[in-house]
Amino acid sequence: QKEVEQDPGPLSVPEGAIVSLNCTYSNSAFQYFMWYRQYSRKGPELLMYTYSSGNKEDGRFTAQVDKSSKYISLFIRDSQPSDSATYLCAMGTNAGKSTFGDGTTLTVKP
Amino acid sequence: DGGITQSPKYLFRKEGQNVTLSCEQNLNHDAMYWYRQDPGQGLRLIYYSQIVNDFQKGDIAEGYSVSREKKESFPLTVTSAQKNPTAFYLCASSIILGSGNTEAFFGQGTRLTVV
Numbered sequence: 001q002k003e004v005e006q007d008p009g010p011l012s013v014p015e016g017a018i019v020s021l022n023c024t025y026s027n028s029a030f031q032y033f034m035w036y037r038q039y040s041r042k043g044p045e046l047l048m049y050t051y052s053s054g055n056k057e058d059g060r061f062t063a064q065v066d067k068s069s070k071y072i073s074l075f076i077r078d079s080q081p082s083d084s085a086t087y088l089c090a091m092g093t094n095a096g097k098s099t100f101g102d103g104t105t106l107t108v109k110p
Numbered sequence: 111d112g113g114i115t116q117s118p119k120y121l122f123r124k125e126g127q128n129v130t131l132s133c134e135q136n137l138n139h140d141a142m143y144w145y146r147q148d149p150g151q152g153l154r155l156i157y158y159s160q161i162v163n164d165f166q167k168g169d170i171a172e173g174y175s176v177s178r179e180k181k182e183s184f185p186l187t188v189t190s191a192q193k194n195p196t197a198f199y200l201c202a203s204s205i206i207l208g209s210g211n212t213e214a215f216f217g218q219g220t221r222l223t224v225v
Contacts (some may be wrong), residue, residue, distance in 0.1 A: 043216035102152040
């Protein structure tokens with residue numbers, strides 16, 4: 001069983017929709033949580049980074065962490081065609097390395 | 111501009127050859143990482159280094175080697191022992207705080223193809 005499981009997708013939504021991307025994990029030692037956006041043939045770009053349970057908002061993006069349920073989510077409001085990409089969740093411990101989900105490919109149709 | 115530079119962007123290797131992928135960062139980050147990404151899959155850790163002249167194996171280190179002679183450089187060699195080297199290789203770096211590592215920032219990747 002993988003330490004990090006990510007909803008596989010692909011996901012296709014109309015422009016303006018609210019998108020929910022989700023990951024679960026099994027390792028209680030994970031202390032920080034990240035979401036990356038990756039466009040085709042490019043390196044991942046950090047979107048959100050958080051240590052604690054709860055919500056963190058940045059513009060149209062909200063990251064939610066529930067450590068008791070070992071569940072994290074990324075919400076995208078008012079989705080745009082430019083949001084079409086693969087989204088990767090990642091989690092890490094203080095040991096110095098992160099574990100990534102397999103990614104969810106999102107397409108936002110105009 | 112600060113960032114992580116990977117070169118080359120595309121690399122072709124013949125069977126039985128070793129090739130070296132370059133990764134340079136000017137962010138003054140302590141930690142550096144190499145990941146491999148296959149189509150439709152997430153990132154798998156090959157090697158990482160928290161300090162100069164020291165590095166640790168990740169989850170798929172077999173067939174790869176690294177060095178960390180300078181803080182800003184972390185080259186990856188894909189050896190002939192790596193049986194399936196065709197993949198997208200990503201280098202990343204992060205700061206190390208007292209509480210642990212912070213988020214990683216990535217380069218733009220090197221796509222390696224065996225011909």
